[in-house]
Amino acid sequence: MKFGKSLCWTLLPTASLAMVFLSGCEPTTSSNKTASTMSTKESESSGPSTSSNPDHGDGSPTDHGHKPGAHGGIMVSLGRDSYHVEAVIDSSGAIRLCTLGQDESRIFEVDSQTLQGFVKAVGDTDSKPISFAPTPQDGDAAGKTSLFVGQLPDNMTGKRLDITIPNIRIEGERFRLGFVSGVDAHGAGSEMPEKMAAGEEKELYLTPGGRYTAADIEANGNTTASQKFKGLKSAHDMNPKPGDRICPITETKANPKFSWTIDGKSYQFCCPLCVDEFLKSAKSSTEPLPDPDTFVKK
Structure with missing residues (x-):
């Protein structure tokens, strides 16, 4: 994966x-x-x-x-x-x-x-x-x-x-x-945040699958990312310094407030959408996930 x-x-x-x-x-x-x-x-x-x-x-x-x-x-x-x-x-x-x-x-x-x-x-x-x-x-x-x-x-x-x-x-x-507006704020193909239906979100976060276990669900508080991170604002830092934790999806600087336990390990992300995407991949895989310590800026 x-x-x-x-x-x-x-x-x-x-x-x-x-x-x-x-x-x-x-x-x-x-x-x-x-x-x-x-x-x-x-x-x-x-x-x-x-x-x-x-x-x-x-x-x-x-x-x-x-x-x-x-x-x-x-x-x-x-x-x-x-x-x-x-x-x-x-x-x-x-x-x-x-x-x-x-x-x-x-x-x-x-x-x-x-x-x-x-x-x-x-x-x-x-x-x-x-x-x-x-x-x-x-x-x-x-x-x-x-x-x-x-x-x-x-x-x-x-x-x-x-x-x-x-x-x-x-x-x-x-x-x-x-x-x-700014000049060319987004490249072609940019999209607005996708809205996940309530049922789909609960299915993703509250049912085990692949590398995502029942113990992970309990460790995350038996909740979804949108509920856990409600009210928090994400700010993407595209210039992480060596030694900084980086988001597994975007490789921007990770925010410890956006942490999620998967496969018994805590991963840090830049925003809730990246938690969604990483979790979807983890649930569709039976292979071990990369260790969180690998997501560090070199």
């Missing part, structure tokens, strides 16, 4: 991303309403900005910037961090928006709806329309989606972009979101 770089690796960023701007993150004043208090009429009438916002259009730091998402996307806060959206732009110009809960590691389903937005190159004054189609992932309920997909207009791929979506509806409320 071979462990190494795989699907999760393709999710990691290849270039730094700009800080995120969101009007709803600022304190409420008479002239600056938060996204969560914006009325339906105001939200629906919002249009493209005619001038670049100095805290947003030039990519400079803001008072409420967000770090890149767990898998390299731009993390956008909605309603004072009540919800989040992770945006990923690949080299083909496709934009994927994954809706997340207050806990950024949890995928959150919203009503199926077509999102209408505006995009312009940073520094330009003219915006072009862009639509994001609801694209339900496996496990999304009928009439719900946790993923929206759009396509950049011609000649905008590879540029730093200012993207605004005036209206997204979540649990009966309307929010406005905006963000500035």
Whole structure:
């Protein structure tokens, strides 16, 4: 059995991303309403900005910037961090928006709806329309989606972009979101985090198989990775130093908080998705697993 770089690796960023701007993150004043208090009429009438916002259009730091998402996307806060959206732009110009809960590691389903937005190159004054189609992932309920997909207009791929979506509806409320992209943040073929159905996750983590034993399940607390690591945020360090523990899947620096016992040994990973992938491989193999001490940066 071979462990190494795989699907999760393709999710990691290849270039730094700009800080995120969101009007709803600022304190409420008479002239600056938060996204969560914006009325339906105001939200629906919002249009493209005619001038670049100095805290947003030039990519400079803001008072409420967000770090890149767990898998390299731009993390956008909605309603004072009540919800989040992770945006990923690949080299083909496709934009994927994954809706997340207050806990950024949890995928959150919203009503199926077509999102209408505006995009312009940073520094330009003219915006072009862009639509994001609801694209339900496996496990999304009928009439719900946790993923929206759009396509950049011609000649905008590879540029730093200012993207605004005036209206997204979540649990009966309307929010406005905006963000500035980096350049070629993801390579072709990048994907959003895959949503594992509850039954599939329980089957993976709570039943023995291959090198994964009943004793391992008990050592891990008779739970799943999403339950055990709920609320924890992963940050990929792609430059581990000699002697650092590295993730068996991505070979980035491992985080001891994301440890899982398999075959009686404790392995460290960079994020929960890598635990999923390593465990799937371990359960399909009867061969001894590499010792955890082999996953150290030379």
